[in-house]
Amino acid sequence: MYKSFRVKNFRCFKDLQINDLSRVNLIAGKNNTGKTALMEAMHVLAGTYSGQVLLRNPGLRRALLNPENESEPRNQLTWSTIFKGLQTGLSIELAATEKIPNRTVDTSQSRIELSIQSVSVSDATDDESRYKSFGYQYDALPDDVDLLKLCSSLDGHPTYLALIHSGIVYPRLKPSRFRPSQLLHARTGASARDIERRFNRIQKTKKIDMLVGALELIEPRIKDVRINPDGWRSHLMTDIGLENMIAMSESGEGMNRLSDIVLAMHEAKGGIIFIDEIENGIHHSVQCKVWKAIGQVARELDIQVFATTHSLEMIRAAYEAFSEDDELEEFRYHRLSRSRKTGELRATTYNELDMEAVAAFDFDHEVR
Amino acid sequence: MDELIPDGITRLLLVEGNDDEIFFRNFVDHLVASSDTRLLVSEFAIIQYGGRSQLTLRLRDLKKADNFEHITHIGIARDSDFNTDALRSVQDRIRTINREGPPIIDIPDHPIVLTIGDPKVSVLIVPSADREGMLEDLVMDSLQVDPIANCVHKFFDCLEEKQVTIVPEKRSKAQIRVFLIGKNVGLDTDVSGITERLFLSNAYETQVWQQRNLWESPKLADAKAFLTQLLKP
Numbered sequence: 001m002y003k004s005f006r007v008k009n010f011r012c013f014k015d016l017q018i019n020d021l022s023r024v025n026l027i028a029g030k031n032n033t034g035k036t037a038l039m040e041a042m043h044v045l046a047g048t049y050s051g052q053v054l055l056r057n058p059g060l061r062r063a064l065l066n067p068e069n070e071s072e073p074r075n076q077l078t079w080s081t082i083f084k085g086l087q088t089g090l091s092i093e094l095a096a097t098e099k100i101p102n103r104t105v106d107t108s109q110s111r112i113e114l115s116i117q118s119v120s121v122s123d124a125t126d127d128e129s130r131y132k133s134f135g136y137q138y139d140a141l142p143d144d145v146d147l148l149k150l151c152s153s154l155d156g157h158p159t160y161l162a163l164i165h166s167g168i169v170y171p172r173l174k175p176s177r178f179r180p181s182q183l184l185h186a187r188t189g190a191s192a193r194d195i196e197r198r199f200n201r202i203q204k205t206k207k208i209d210m211l212v213g214a215l216e217l218i219e220p221r222i223k224d225v226r227i228n229p230d231g232w233r234s235h236l237m238t239d240i241g242l243e244n245m246i247a248m249s250e251s252g253e254g255m256n257r258l259s260d261i262v263l264a265m266h267e268a269k270g271g272i273i274f275i276d277e278i279e280n281g282i283h284h285s286v287q288c289k290v291w292k293a294i295g296q297v298a299r300e301l302d303i304q305v306f307a308t309t310h311s312l313e314m315i316r317a318a319y320e321a322f323s324e325d326d327e328l329e330e331f332r333y334h335r336l337s338r339s340r341k342t343g344e345l346r347a348t349t350y351n352e353l354d355m356e357a358v359a360a361f362d363f364d365h366e367v368r
Numbered sequence: 369m370d371e372l373i374p375d376g377i378t379r380l381l382l383v384e385g386n387d388d389e390i391f392f393r394n395f396v397d398h399l400v401a402s403s404d405t406r407l408l409v410s411e412f413a414i415i416q417y418g419g420r421s422q423l424t425l426r427l428r429d430l431k432k433a434d435n436f437e438h439i440t441h442i443g444i445a446r447d448s449d450f451n452t453d454a455l456r457s458v459q460d461r462i463r464t465i466n467r468e469g470p471p472i473i474d475i476p477d478h479p480i481v482l483t484i485g486d487p488k489v490s491v492l493i494v495p496s497a498d499r500e501g502m503l504e505d506l507v508m509d510s511l512q513v514d515p516i517a518n519c520v521h522k523f524f525d526c527l528e529e530k531q532v533t534i535v536p537e538k539r540s541k542a543q544i545r546v547f548l549i550g551k552n553v554g555l556d557t558d559v560s561g562i563t564e565r566l567f568l569s570n571a572y573e574t575q576v577w578q579q580r581n582l583w584e585s586p587k588l589a590d591a592k593a594f595l596t597q598l599l600k601p
Binding site for chain 1: 418428
């Protein structure tokens with residue numbers, strides 16, 4: 001579980017440190033204060049066993065493959081969009097302190113550094129010739145393509161990533177330390193394929209009750225959830241006591257959103273889940289219950305949760321949920337803002353005492 | 369919803385409740401109108417902390433606020449209340465907050481003495497550091513310039529002669545109410561009947577507060593010095 005995280009020169013961040021991370025972390029801040037980018041950075045670090053994580057992340061995928069920076073030719077893909085101020089001369093650093101349970105030394109560091117490699121493809125790959133036997137052949141790439149050099153504290157050898165229109169070329173290496181992580185995008189739900197895969201796993205581990213229990217918060221009539229393999233794509237069906245089961249997609253956005261969250265959490269067992277704009281589709285009257293469900297599932301599956309929000313109601317609901325369950329030490333609220341002095345982004349963390357202070361005044365001022 | 373510390377604010381006055389905020393806001397208006405020197409009212413904000421037990425919480429809340437780093441002056445106004453050491457209570461609460469980590473807030477040794485730290489801190493105990501009571505006592509003191517105040521005192525003296533006991537904690541609040549009745553405040557009616565508007569905040573509806581000499585009362589000298597400390601460049 002991450003205890004602290006530092007990001008340098010990535011996207012909008014010059015150097016941001018966020019401390020006192022807990023099991024469930026809610027990140028808020030005004031527009032353009034880097035909430036989603038912070039989760040992207042953590043997601044990249046958590047998934048460094050594979051450069052593919054850069055494209056599995058919807059925000060980064062869009063930024064890298066559909067650059068809107070007019071200074072770059074349309075047909076020229078560049079890594080610049082992930083660098084602070086598009087400055088590819090900088091070096092990106094992502095580092096976390098982690099709590100390792102049942103160890104004498106209970107923390108460890110994981111860190112990666114991303115920089116543009118100035119040497120040619122052939123030089124880079126010759127130097128690391130062992131990578132040639134995995135996946136793509138670097139020597140099939142044009143020699144002038146920018147290589148992103150990824151150095152990880154988890155692996156002694158650098159990895160070279162190349163960006164092409166069909167994706168990222170990267171060596172398939174075994175992860176030094178596998179850390180399951182899932183990122184739920186703010187607006188696009190999980191794909192049918194992901195839902196099917198996740199549901200099959202939850203079924204295999206006999207955890208469908210956990211999914212039903214969570215969905216019951218929104219739809220009290222729900223009795224069961226199954227997958228319908230018919231048709232051109234699979235989809236979830238719910239039993240709400242009618243003659244036939246009905247498609248989950250017929251239900252409201254909240255049901256689908258919560259279903260996505262629980263299925264993704266199950267997939268991230270022992271790892272991390274990132275949920276962008278968690279309030280989407282969830283009515284304020286059930287927000288507190290949703291937080292309780294997320295807290296319970298997170299504890300049961302040993303997951304660390306990071307979620308962003310624009311909603312004061314969602315912050316208030318989280319406080320209520322974790323204080324009612326006497327689990328406030330498992331919850332941290334982090335506010336991102338831009339310092340008027342330096343112009344750079346920074347994080348302010350509210351622990352249980354700080355949240356009690358804000359709640360004492362009934363959230364009477366802007367804490368988002 | 370507003371920020372706790374709006375952009376551009378460098379001076380903060382922390383007060384217990386709504387009555388206190390209205391009192392100090394009126395006082396600042398008078399200072400601006402009467403002072404020869406420039407006062408930084410545009411950089412000044414009043415924040416309620418909701419009673420002495422909540423001061424720790426509000427200070428903790430403030431330290432987390434985005435613009436706290438820009439605050440140069442903090443004033444804390446507190447009732448002396450009864451059977452308490454109000455200054456020590458404020459000191460203890462700041463000490464508690466400081467133990468939780470930076471930024472450290474200066475602990476004033478004496479009332480109305482601005483510390484030299486960053487931010488500078490000053491405390492005002494009302495009606496005064498050496499007298500038990502509350503803001504209403506200070507207001508009654510300052511209302512002596514008005515003839516109605518004399519009637520109020522005679523009424524309460526009469527009650528005392530008749531051995532009617534008014535507990536000290538209620539006395540000045542009761543005096544303010546009687547004073548307001550003497551000023552015909554609080555006797556409005558609406559559809560629900562008589563509107564009860566006899567609180568301290570209604571006192572400012574009376575013309576007496578337009579009198580310059582009221583704010584210049586020697587009884588308000590400490591409060592004036594305290595506010596001037598916070599407001600001067």
